[in-house]
Amino acid sequence: MTIATIPDSDAPPVEARLAAIAPRLRRQLQRLYGAAALEPLWDRSAAILRRAASARAADLVALDSARVADPDWFVHPEMLGYSTYVDRFGGTVAGVEAHVDHLESLGVRYLHLLALLKARAGDSDGGFAVADYLAVEPRLGTMADVERLAARLRAGRISLCVDLALNHTADDHRWAQAARAGDPFYRDFYMVVSAGEAAARDAELPQVFPTTAPGNFTHVPEMGGHVRTTFYPFQWDLNWRNPNVFLAMLETMLALANHGFEAFRLDSTAFLWKQDGTDCRNLPPSHYIVRALRAALDIAAPATLLKAEAIVPTAFVPPYFGADEGDGFEPECHLVYNNSLMVAGWVALAEQSAQLPHAIVAASGGLPRGANWLSYARCHDDIGWGAVLGDLAAIDAAPTERLVAAARFLHGAGDSWARGVPFQSDGAALHGTNGTLASLAGLEAAHDDAAREAALRRIALVNALSIASGGLATLYMGDEAGLLNDRSYLADPDRAHEGRWLHRPAMDWDAPATPDARRIAGDIAALRAARIASGGAGAPRAVATAHPALLAIGCGTDTVFLNFSAAAVSLDAAGHDRLTGATIAALPAWGMAWIEGEAA
Template sequence: MRKIKQLLASIYDEKLNAEAIEAFISVIEKSKKTIATRRKEGWDETDVVLITYADQFHHQDEKTLKTLDGFYQNWLKDTFSHIHLLPFYPWSSDDGFSVIDYHQVDPVAGDWSDIARLKQSTKLMFDFVCNHISAKSEWFKGYLACDPQYNNFFISEDPATDLSGVTRPRALPLLSPFTLADGRQEHIWTTFSDDQIDLNFANPVVLLAMVNVLLHYLQEGADYVRLDAVGYMWKTVGTSCIHLEKTHQLVKLFRAIADEVAPGTVLITETNVPHKDNISYLGNGYDEAQMVYQFPLPPLVLHAVHTGKATALSQWAASLNEGAKGNTTWFNFLSSHDGIGLNPLRGILPEDEILSLVEQLQREGALVNWKNNPDGTRSPYEMNVTYMDALNQRDSSDDERLARFTLAHAILLAFPGVPAIYIQSILGSRNDYAGVERLGYNRAINRQKYSLTEIEAQLNTEGSLRQRVYQQLAHLVAVRKSQAAFHPDSQFTLSSENDAVFAMERCSASGERILALFNLSNAIQAYPLSNYEFNELITGQVIKGDQLYQMQPYQVLWLHY
């Protein structure tokens, strides 16, 4: 507990009294006695995460968590070791990320017993939406009612204050006006929307309330905890209000608490920002997050496939050996409930190449979200599109779609770190324009929900794109899970024999090696193979070395030797 006390003292500049510190220690000690579930220590090649909503599938009058559990048992149990359940709490907007009550399960999805049942057959990842809460929450309603219990729970700021230096993730007002019960109008800090009210962590009562939320999730069995929008937690006027030292101290506190009460818990920070800022949340390798989202990977893989060149992807990937250190690794993904972030490309690709990629994707039907810059201009920060359609042209054949999609996910699964696959990806989903029109926001394009009967019928349709994608990705995951060289921490090296071929080698601690080759182009590429006899893991073929191997367009080779 000494470390926890030190962090609390540091966060509040030694001004927190002994009684307040004891309130934190008391709730932590109490939770420590009640959390019995043991977590897996570390990670290995068998860890593969499914990202999904709790209400992803509906069936008659059944609670959606029960339906999801049935779908997982029938279709996904052998493929995924973990399920990242996107926010399953009562919510008011943003598909769950405007949380009304952190401690309850959305009644549409079920209750905590449904979470417990799902946990019997898989490990779970929960969202800790730590930066903001719904405007419809009891906390904010109490604040507006002038209930003294909620004094200083939120941040009121004079709209005349110069906030031009604050980093803005979206093209929306930073301050939103609200009228209190006593007639006063206040302008409240809302980083993401006027329904997502930023919490005031400068108030230790707020921090204690959020620590209770974290402890509750650990009690309910969360193995992984995703810290949503974590970079914005602490605000200091006159700064950028992102990645501040106090924010890092809060992450260190959450880590210390999880280590104390539920060893083996993995904290994952979600910071859709340039790579240097992203990896800062790994701390010294032992005191902050165990994993960070690998945000540059999705747009860089897209860029590589669209250009047919591995240069930018290879140059960036070569830097990864210097990023993860200590007891840390990467959380890798290509697609998620959010769009494809562009900010992580800045500093890796020139701005004109980023804009060119955006224009290409827009021509093929992708949507774009914008952010405001301090100089009054705006920039694209996110592309909204399914990864299937992001990789392909409108007139592509299903065979070409499958080839490019397989190539991208084979890169994901071969990368150092723990891979995560979004439910829309393994279902082979296309852009949901009807959902965008119905719901009124761009991100709906990649958040389609399904009738269980309809989606199972499509997956069972022989030769359909959905079925072929499902079978191919499940096969790739099965191969990955059987190879020690794909351990998240195994040695990772790159080569550059051919600019159109992305080439990496993974080597296990016991000396097993896999040479992974990816032809990014739509043309045959010759790649020189060493004088070994290779076992190609995806097809089971034996390939003789000491030759210029002719790789077909978008072909993938996982060569074991």
């Protein structure tokens, strides 16, 4: 066995971490690739870890030490995130750097730059079909620009996050190009089956994009068969059964960490492992892969976070934080999206009922130490209604009908104030909804002062749900300024087929100065200040209330009340509101209060 022994006190910290964490990493490698492959695979992995650690810049080494000393740094109440596309926010990476002061004014501590890495030519799934993990999209800048941005962000105590697509590469990635050219080493990086097997597997597999990209396989003549493509035909699924894929992605991840990225959004983690006879989602080996990557980061770059994009029912989410496997707890991701809570907030607004968000908050407790939700009111993707079917089925005998009604309301049915648009559907089937936070909350449809006031309250309400629920609450670009749906994408041939560009407008840098934007940003600042004062961070607590539209969340020492109703509601008891400084006994329509002290 080649596990390093504990070094003396003069040895580099990486050697101590390697000795301490090696058993955890080795355990995952053996689970994935078997005992016979373990020793040579371990030797190659350890060499990669040592090389990456030795290449780490001094300021990143110092950050590693600080965060090892404070492993819960990302669960602090002051944490606030921000997510954006580079071109939508600042045009280029240098343009983002020029607007870091805007992020600092909001209190941002975490910045997720979406689709930053070099994408395939032509359609690229919004940049998520990656052609080169170690290069920036050329029109956005260079990796040197990213390093300068990362340093500027660190000076402002802001951690930089990048997407790391683990499930697939673009079909023009150099690995795919080599595979297409006949290189057997890289051909085994992908999965190729016959036409008959592809048809058989498709019969048992669900589809991610049934309208725009039906099926799970794509015929590629140069590959001699059908390549597995869970998402789009130009995104070739990686064959994680091949240990060389693990080693290649390990080197990639550590190289990116050394460029200054402090967090990775692990794209499509639920899909990594493929096994015939299953739906190929949330399988145990997918977790072993991510746990192995987490162990590797904990050794070579422990300042770095892993965030899972696991858009699955709440019951399937806890394993992405890690699991107790008998020999102790095995950590996985530091952060996991609380997608169900986001969807539940919009269901609550449509129904004027707090039932579903109460159930999700109740299910969101019990986090392990060193783990946190990433919460949000909206993001760059659609509102995927199916993600909460399992949650809603536990409290309603007709969950699909209920979600269809909520979706139609957000699509503007009847007297709705919402201006959402169906995604991957003509509206007759349940799939997703597109729209900016402001348009969905009614600001686009508001034509008088009363309607505008109601919309602004609803915007504050869903932001409060995100911030009060204890996670790393993350704003999507423009939502802090009340940006509305942007239909200009319909005139762009490269984007017209992708309805999610509706809620990905370019940042209007005049917008933050408008009265509506100042109101929204002020509400966010007040909510963040109240959370800091309450000490609320981490798992939320669901508190029962006497009114079906009233949601109560325990956050730190306080209780937050959210009224998902167009009518005023009374609180069970009056209390002092941190947001207004007043004593509150009732909430107006779409109102909220951050009451000092826990509810009885």
